[in-house]
Amino acid sequence: MNEGWLALIQQALSLLFSLDPEVWSIISVSFSVSFAALAITLLPSMVLGFLLAFTRFPGRWLVTNLIQTLQSIPTVVIGLLVYLLLTRMGPLGDLKWLFTQKGMILGQMLICAPVLVAMSQAAFTSVDRRAWETSRTLGAPALSAIWAVCRELKVPLLLAIVAAFSRILTEIGCSMMVGGNIAGVTRNIPTAIALETSKGDFAQAIALGLVLLVLALILNFALGTLRGKAEPRSH
Amino acid sequence: MATFNTTTDTRAKAKIIARNLEMRFENKHLFSADELVFEQNHVIHLQGDNGCGKTTLMKLLAGFIQPTAGTIQAQGFSVAPWWRSNSITGKAIYLHQHPYLFEGSVMYNLTYPLRFLSTDKQLLKARIEQAIDKAQLRHLLTQAASSLSGGEKQRLAIARAWVIQPKLLMLDEPTSNMDKHSQHLVLQMIADLKQQGTGMLISSHQTCMLTKVCDHAWLICDKTITSGNISANQDMANAHIDVSTRLNVSIG
Numbered sequence: 195m196n197e198g199w200l201a202l203i204q205q206a207l208s209l210l211f212s213l214d215p216e217v218w219s220i221i222s223v224s225f226s227v228s229f230a231a232l233a234i235t236l237l238p239s240m241v242l243g244f245l246l247a248f249t250r251f252p253g254r255w256l257v258t259n260l261i262q263t264l265q266s267i268p269t270v271v272i273g274l275l276v277y278l279l280l281t282r283m284g285p286l287g288d289l290k291w292l293f294t295q296k297g298m299i300l301g302q303m304l305i306c307a308p309v310l311v312a313m314s315q316a317a318f319t320s321v322d323r324r325a326w327e328t329s330r331t332l333g334a335p336a337l338s339a340i341w342a343v344c345r346e347l348k349v350p351l352l353l354a355i356v357a358a359f360s361r362i363l364t365e366i367g368c369s370m371m372v373g374g375n376i377a378g379v380t381r382n383i384p385t386a387i388a389l390e391t392s393k394g395d396f397a398q399a400i401a402l403g404l405v406l407l408v409l410a411l412i413l414n415f416a417l418g419t420l421r422g423k424a425e426p427r428s429h
Numbered sequence: 430m431a432t433f434n435t436t437t438d439t440r441a442k443a444k445i446i447a448r449n450l451e452m453r454f455e456n457k458h459l460f461s462a463d464e465l466v467f468e469q470n471h472v473i474h475l476q477g478d479n480g481c482g483k484t485t486l487m488k489l490l491a492g493f494i495q496p497t498a499g500t501i502q503a504q505g506f507s508v509a510p511w512w513r514s515n516s517i518t519g520k521a522i523y524l525h526q527h528p529y530l531f532e533g534s535v536m537y538n539l540t541y542p543l544r545f546l547s548t549d550k551q552l553l554k555a556r557i558e559q560a561i562d563k564a565q566l567r568h569l570l571t572q573a574a575s576s577l578s579g580g581e582k583q584r585l586a587i588a589r590a591w592v593i594q595p596k597l598l599m600l601d602e603p604t605s606n607m608d609k610h611s612q613h614l615v616l617q618m619i620a621d622l623k624q625q626g627t628g629m630l631i632s633s634h635q636t637c638m639l640t641k642v643c644d645h646a647w648l649i650c651d652k653t654i655t656s657g658n659i660s661a662n663q664d665m666a667n668a669h670i671d672v673s674t675r676l677n678v679s680i681g
Binding site: 322324325327328329330331332333334335338342345346 | 546593
């Protein structure tokens with residue numbers, strides 16, 4: 195590693211540890227928007243995943259496949275869709291959410307939900323039916339039995355949450371189009387990294403990249419520990 | 430049309446009554462029965478060959494699956510609060526052939542059903558202690574339930590049901606995983622429940638220690654379920670379905 199690289203990393207760390215207001219404002223926007231999108235979509239998505247796994251209704255096959263497809267749509271396409279919805283002439287134009295954090299939250303919700311639904315459906319489908327039956331037969335009301343099943347599936351369900359959160363925290367297409375990358379308002383980590391790199395200000399880009407890297411390490415190690423404790427079930 | 434139903438006269442003996450029962454999987458006729466009564470104070474040996482539908486019948490009575498035709502009605506159970514459904518599920522406790530234990534310790538599993546009971550906490554605590562001793566689980570309490578042997582799992586599952594003091598209990602091939610020692614411990618708990626008036630339905634395709642406590646028999650044969658008395662000292666291998674009390678046999 196040459197001196198230039200070392201200097202850049204030193205600058206990046208200095209930006210982070212000196213609590214540089216611009217850098218931490220970007221981090222704050224990123225986390226508040228993504229947490230909000232995740233919090234809003236989490237419960238309905240899990241419920242839909244549960245219903246798709248446990249119930250049979252006409253059109254279930256279609257819904258499942260649509261959700262699988264939505265997972266693979268590029269975020270920039272979702273950004274375009276949300277932009278068209280929120281633009282002044284669009285059906286949601288009156289909300290005036292374009293280039294606001296609310297608009298970004300809406301976009302990230304659409305990115306987050308299919309991941310949560312598909313992964314929770316897969317988790318619920320894999321559950322041992324005896325968990326539900328045992329809980330119910332021991333007197334648990336339906337909601338408590340659902341909770342018992344979720345507890346048994348805590349590793350795959352947490353994986354679904356982490357995967358969905360990672361996807362929205364790191365997506366750039368939708369945030370750039372719907373948020374507009376306005377400093378202090380809608381500039382988040384991925385849009386800031388793209389901007390600072392294009393300007394040649396690598397120190398800030400590296401500082402923000404380090405935040406994502408540390409977050410990824412923490413989440414994966416935490417999940418790895420959980421997964422390690424979970425023992426394969428046998429009769 | 431299959432229906433489930435619950436009536437709530439708690440003075441009467443708790444019972445589950447299945448009428449005009451018919452079970453089919455797609456076009457395959459599994460069994461039918463005109464009337465089956467599973468009630469407190471009766472210990473029934475459910476007999477039949479492998480694949481004849483013993484587990485399916487138990488799951489029907491547990492409310493996990495719906496019959497193709499017929500009604501299943503619960504009587505003599507307390508009224509559920511208005512926000513909870515009065516379905517048949519949870520009325521008769523069903524223990525799987527391979528019991529399901531939740532992720533967590535043996536103690537967690539043993540105390541799991543307590544949160545759904547309104548019984549005095551001190552009483553339940555004392556009952557847990559008794560169950561631990563009866564099933565000889567004290568040295569395993571902090572151990573992960575998933576690490577237990579087959580027999581220990583079965584003992585834990587039956588101890589968990591014993592704590593609840595159920596009115597009706599169904600045991601699906603309970604001795605299939607157990608050595609003699611575990612069978613003996615389970616037998617003691619079963620005998621204890623019988624003394625308390627718990628109605629039990631024990632499925633087994635062969636005789637074992639547990640089936641000797643049975644005083645009634647249901648037999649699934651030729652796609653028909655017949656029920657009758659069985660004399661207490663009779664060997665179950667020669668179980669005799671009392672023709673005089675045979676109930677409403679139907680030919681599938």
